Amino acid sequence: MANDKSKSSSPAAEQSPPRDPDSPGEALLEAGDDDSALGVTDDELSTASLRSSIYEYHMINGRGYHKDEKYWLPSDQNESERLDLQNRQLLLTFGGKRYFSPNAETAKRVLDVGTGTGIWAVEFADEHPHAEVFGIDIAPIQPDLHLEPGSWLEVIDPVFPAKSEDGTLKPDSPLHRWDELTAKGALALGRPFDEGVNHEKRLKEAGFVNVTRKAFKWPTNTWPKNPKFKEIGLWTLANIERNLETISSFLLRQGLGMSQEEMLVFIAEVRAEMRNLKVHAYWEVFVVTGQKPEEQA
Numbered sequence: 507m508a509n510d511k512s513k514s515s516s517p518a519a520e521q522s523p524p525r526d527p528d529s530p531g532e533a534l535l536e537a538g539d540d541d542s543a544l545g546v547t548d549d550e551l552s553t554a555s556l557r558s559s560i561y562e563y564h565m566i567n568g569r570g571y572h573k574d575e576k577y578w579l580p581s582d583q584n585e586s587e588r589l590d591l592q593n594r595q596l597l598l599t600f601g602g603k604r605y606f607s608p609n610a611e612t613a614k615r616v617l618d619v620g621t622g623t624g625i626w627a628v629e630f631a632d633e634h635p636h637a638e639v640f641g642i643d644i645a646p647i648q649p650d651l652h653l654e655p656g657s658w659l660e661v662i663d664p665v666f667p668a669k670s671e672d673g674t675l676k677p678d679s680p681l682h683r684w685d686e687l688t689a690k691g692a693l694a695l696g697r698p699f700d701e702g703v704n705h706e707k708r709l710k711e712a713g714f715v716n717v718t719r720k721a722f723k724w725p726t727n728t729w730p731k732n733p734k735f736k737e738i739g740l741w742t743l744a745n746i747e748r749n750l751e752t753i754s755s756f757l758l759r760q761g762l763g764m765s766q767e768e769m770l771v772f773i774a775e776v777r778a779e780m781r782n783l784k785v786h787a788y789w790e791v792f793v794v795t796g797q798k799p800e801e802q803a
Contacts, residue, residue, distance in 0.1 A: 536731045537672070537786045588748055589622035595741035596662065598734070599722050599791060604630055606720060607658035607795050613637055653798045659714065663702030665790040668726060675787040680775035681726070688753060691761025705794040714796030722791040729783045742789070743780060750777060 597604065604626065610616070614637055618627040621641030631639040653659060667685030668675060675682055689700045706719045725739035726746075754773050758764040764772075779785055 537729050537783075584748065584752075586623050588745060590625050591741065591748075592745050593622075593625045595724075595738065595745055596791075598738055598741060599724065600793075604633075605660060606718075606793050607660045609658050610634075613657075616640070617642070655798055655801045658795055658797050659709065660793065660795045661705045661709075662791065662793050663705060664724065665702040665792055666700045668787045668789050670785070670787045672786050674785050679779060679785070680772065681779045681785070681787060684754070684772070684776045687762060687764075688757045691757030694761040695757070702790075702792045705792065709794060709796035713799060715799050717794065717796040720793045722793070723788045724791055726780050726785065726787045726789075727783060729786050739788075747777060747780060750780075 600606075604610075607613075611634070613634075616627075616630060616634075616637050616639045618624075618630070618639065618641040621627050621643050624641045627639050627641035631637065666689055667682055689698070692699045706717055709717045723735070723738075724742040725735050727743045728736045728739045730736050730739060750773050751770075754769050754776075758769050758772070759766065
């Protein structure tokens, strides 16, 4: 694993967010004073170029995708940048924490599944030089790879669709319909992505013990009054908006057969709503941890 970290510049700051013992997921989202329908500007969303990742890929609508045509996110430079941005967004969301598994500080071997650009694995390894850290992504996994008894599994996933606590996100709104339609498109392609709500149940069914779930919130833009949520919202908008057309092209066009013209009109409406500070919407993010039982003597 390379020693050089890949770096991303935050829309709000260039350094990693400070550690905060308070979980942002437990705070009440409150709208700020700026209710402009104009919303967030492009200048707030600029990011610096990051290193590229090399994958086997083919081209769809000008973007490079992995050879597995059912994987609905690209595998190109733009996606590498977005993944590093998302890593910083999660770090801010979790109050500076990289993990919630209780044995992470003393773990000798750590596996990052879906490692992306490897930024989390590299930074974890830098902070824990005693640990052997592995990162894997879309690739065959060795059949003998498994958790040791007593080890922990941690799963992080966003939950769809978006919701609002004050009713400003309407059921027939473009953003709500986009959430629903992309979920249907992913299901049609055999790659459902709205499984975050099921991880806790499935870990328990698989025999894991000490299973817990923590819930966090990703505001759609900078509408919250709370400064931390406001910054998280800026990250969310930068994260989702930069891939809005890419995700839609794959899931709406290939999954549901939507025409190019219809899709472009639709995502323009979605983008406008995502930037609208009068719409106080957010996605939930679940962190589920569970322990593989110790072997019986």
